[in-house]
Amino acid sequence: MxxxxxxxxGKKSSAxxxxxxxxxxxxxxxxxxGLAMKSRTWRREGRAGLGPLQRQVLTLLRSKxxxxxxxxxxxxxxxxxxxxxxxxxxxxERKQLLRxxxxxxxxxxxxxxxxxxxxxxxxxxxxxPDRLAxxxxxxxxxxxxxxxxxxxxxxxxLQEQGEISVARMCVSCRYFRPNQHDNADRPHHCDYxxxxxxxxxxxxxxxxxxxxxxxxxxxxxxxxxxxxxx
Ligand code: SF4
Numbered sequence: 751m752x753x754x755x756x757x758x759x760g761k762k763s764s765a766x767x768x769x770x771x772x773x774x775x776x777x778x779x780x781x782x783x784g785l786a787m788k789s790r791t792w793r794r795e796g797r798a799g800l801g802p803l804q805r806q807v808l809t810l811l812r813s814k815x816x817x818x819x820x821x822x823x824x825x826x827x828x829x830x831x832x833x834x835x836x837x838x839x840x841x842x843e844r845k846q847l848l849r850x851x852x853x854x855x856x857x858x859x860x861x862x863x864x865x866x867x868x869x870x871x872x873x874x875x876x877x878x879p880d881r882l883a884x885x886x887x888x889x890x891x892x893x894x895x896x897x898x899x900x901x902x903x904x905x906x907x908l909q910e911q912g913e914i915s916v917a918r919m920c921v922s923c924r925y926f927r928p929n930q931h932d933n934a935d936r937p938h939h940c941d942y943x944x945x946x947x948x949x950x951x952x953x954x955x956x957x958x959x960x961x962x963x964x965x966x967x968x969x970x971x972x973x974x975x976x977x978x979x980x
Pocket of ligand 1: 918919920921923924925926927939940941942943953956957958959960
């Protein structure tokens with residue numbers, strides 16, 4: 751009996767070691783992808799004379815309606831302090847990549863708006879997305895869905911840890927109704943388009959996104975993760 755307990759405890763500790771090793775490998779893999787993207791981005795930015803934060807500001811403005819946002823919104827969404835955002839925006843204005851102006855409805859609010867030159871300077875590189883798309887296409891359809899749902903979980907965890915400020919994902923959107931339909935392919939519902947959809951259509955950056963309340967996010971998350979084992 752004692753021998754059996756020793757064997758069982760040995761199996762458990764081996765399983766724990768396996769899980770820890772797998773986590774280490776996953777982190778190493780994510781870091782490698784991050785490094786590949788960063789080195790390419792930095793090389794491209796270096797040629798354009800843009801620093802990483804400068805490029806993030808331009809890319810953020812490019813995604814906004816009218817390519818315009820409040821300076822405080824830029825600071826919030828990029829998780830930087832307001833003086834840092836203001837300084838980067840002033841630098842980009844000197845480079846004529848954006849212009850600052852007062853909000854028409856509230857003169858105390860400063861807006862930053864991309865110029866045509868700024869828009870051109872942060873156009874997505876054609877090469878890296880192509881290469882990433884090639885890598886993603888090498889996965890089977892089920893593998894792609896598993897990767898997408900796993901990314902949703904990783905991004906949500908990074909948000910909870912304060913590393914990502916804003917992610918316009920379905921799982922935190924007020925229009926998201928997870929597992930509403932008795933349909934394995936399309937169990938979720940988007941109230942915005944009033945249509946069912948499946949895991950393969952989950953959005954990580956949706957233009958129609960509107961943030962849900964904390965209560966709604968927690969309920970949706972429990973419902974979204976409660977029915978899956980992966
Ligand atoms: S509006 Fe966009 S983010 Fe929100 S649930 Fe629909 S598809 Fe998802």
